[in-house]
Amino acid sequence: MTPVFRHGRLRLYLLRLLDEEPRHGYEVIRLLRDRFMGVYAPSPGTIYPRLARLEEEGLVTHDEENGRKVYRITEAGREELRSRGDELDELEEELSASVSDIVREVREDVRDTVRSLREELTRAAREMRGAERDARDQAREQAREQARTARESAREAADAARDRARQAREQARDQARQARDEAFTHAHRLREEASRLGGREQWGTWGNWGEWSRWSEWAGRSGRQGWPGQHDLGALRDFERLARDFVTDLRSVAWDSGTILGTDVIPTLRDILADTLDRIREEVFDIHHDSPAAEEPSSAEERASAEPAAPPGDDKPE
């Protein structure tokens, strides 16, 4: 707060207060304090010496009332007030300015308090909301984590199942291949035996090896002709079964692959089968054929349709 009383002003104000009516020293102090809303509270140590000094100068006088001094302005005091009228007006202005100061202070004080309260409560509310949100987020995160774990384990299980299925398929394929190899070896032995017994010319009439129908015919014929040895007949049956199993395997592989048979699958398959047939022809049966191999699937169909036509017999391979 700005100094309420500049030099000499308090003295003037004291005179003014006593000019209104005679007052106790204590009353003067209280009036001053009230005047400034408690902002300016002169101590008795300030006021009494000043009153005493005014009395010395003859501007005030005092009476004893119930043991207390009651100060009263003198004519000299009034004269002083009158002579300093301008200053007194100025003082009044300053005093009202001081009251405005008080008003401003009150307002700023209240606004500061209110603002800090609002901030505090807003912060507290936000913290409370934040705590709730944290808990919620945590729960949500946990659920998400669980879902992720479940998904992953499910995926792992699926992968494992797929792996197992693949392994089983591969194993089956290996077994089939092995069986086929065995059968081929067997057939090779059979052929060798046949060539040893019947001579190569007989096999020469079998130029078109790919035509299974002939094989069937031959098998029937072979029975009539009294193919030597039950063993050879069993080999023949094995061979027939092998070929049939191959078709079955081929079909099941196509189904198991799970992919829809596209048109691009057939040419690839045809090439592989043709190559395989060529290889079988050359490596197993030692037949050299220049023209491309016939299509095995169609041959198989032919064979199937031809089979009923084959002459029945006990030794007919099934």
Next chain:
Amino acid sequence: MTHWTVDAPTTLHFDDVTELNVRLIAGTVAVLASDDRSSLTVGELSGRPLQVSHADGILTVSYEALSWEGLLGLLKPRKDKAVVTITVPADCPIQLGVISASAVVTGLHAGAAVKGMSGDITLDGVTGDVVAETMSGEVAACDLDGEIHFKSMSGGLTLAGGSVGSLAVNTLSGQVTADVSLGEGGNVHVNTMSGEVTLRLPADSDARVHMHSTSGPVRTEFETLRTVKAPASHTVSGNVGAGTGHVSVTTMSGAVTLLRRAPVGMESKTQ
């Protein structure tokens, strides 16, 4: 009856003021309690002169043809501006009506009614029946004690400290913030449309609580209260302490938060 027409800054003194009525348009009106003689100081003045009258202890400060009832109907912008500071005895009831002027009231013990349009209202240490009504002005109050009525359109209310016998708040979009303690059997009733409500009561308060928001969230730090969430209805209710007092908050879309003030000495903040 004494009458003054004030057209320049001045100070007037009055004996025996038992009631105060002030109607201002723009500027500031401040009313302070004082044991000294009542006084009126006009600091700044522009526009029409102020009419001051003192009759039967009733001090009235106004403009010509500006009655208390018609005050809030005056939507026409005026240029009449005055900065007025008034001191009255603390036990003097007052009525202030302002348009855009801001009002400051401090230290009065016989209540105060302040109605404003856009001016801010500041109340400090006022006890008794306190009525504050405003359109868009903010009301800031410290250490009120007694029956408090507050009404606003968009103006917010902040109550810092003090003890309320009853606090009634009605606002459309004003934000309501109050940190008070409930008097014995005290009531708090807050109604808002969209205004956010944040209350803080002492931990050892004693009240039946019902807080409801149609679409806003309702939260509390008091653990004895029950939260019921339903579509288009968030409610927190129950008893705090014995439940002799009453706290009721109703809002359409505002958020409601009831905070708990830690008992003295248990505050987390240490000086």
